Amino acid sequence: MKNKFLTIMLILLVTITLVGVIALVVILKFSDGQETKEPSIEEVIEASVDIPEITTNLLSNDFIRISFKVQTDSKKAKEELEKRDFQVNNIIIEELSEMKADELQGKKGKELIEGKVKDKVNSLMQEGMVEKVYITSMMIQ
Incomplete structure (x- = not known):
């Protein structure tokens, strides 16, 4: 019972971390393009x-x-x-x-x-x- 609970918690923790990292990369990628635009x-x-x-x-x-x-x-x-x-x-x-x-x-x-x-x-x-x-x-x- 303890091993099953620990495995589920570990999977959830890794999933949340991955989603957070992906979200951060996407946000940084899109914000860089808008800030560095030089005027024509x-x-x-x-x-x-x-x-x-x-x-x-x-x-x-x-x-x-x-x-x-x-x-x-x-x-x-x-x-x-x-x-x-x-x-x-x-x-x-x-x-x-x-x-x-x-x-x-x-x-x-x-x-x-x-x-x-x-x-x-x-x-x-x-x-x-x-x-x-x-x-x-x-x-x-």
Whole structure:
């Protein structure tokens, strides 16, 4: 009697464990596909704003001519960013005026200014967020 009861309990325990493991694998498999979906290029362009060329002086008395494309997370964020264009230009000029020409050289320099612009603009945004800032042209004289 005890052996029969023990066998039934063991079979039930193994069955429940297998069902749980299968359920976990299925849930993880389906959730991964939905979270990692990158936006298409059309969606990126629809949610992006062009910042026209800005010419300003740097801390090192050099001049820079630079333009950006700012990618937001939604169309509402894009509309808000378009209205805040004067604030974005101000942020860019302020950040560049505190930098020297040699700080902007190379990949790290470009990533530095992109990151600063992104962080400062995100602090202004109310309807969404800036996802990425791209430098579309840059010339230091």
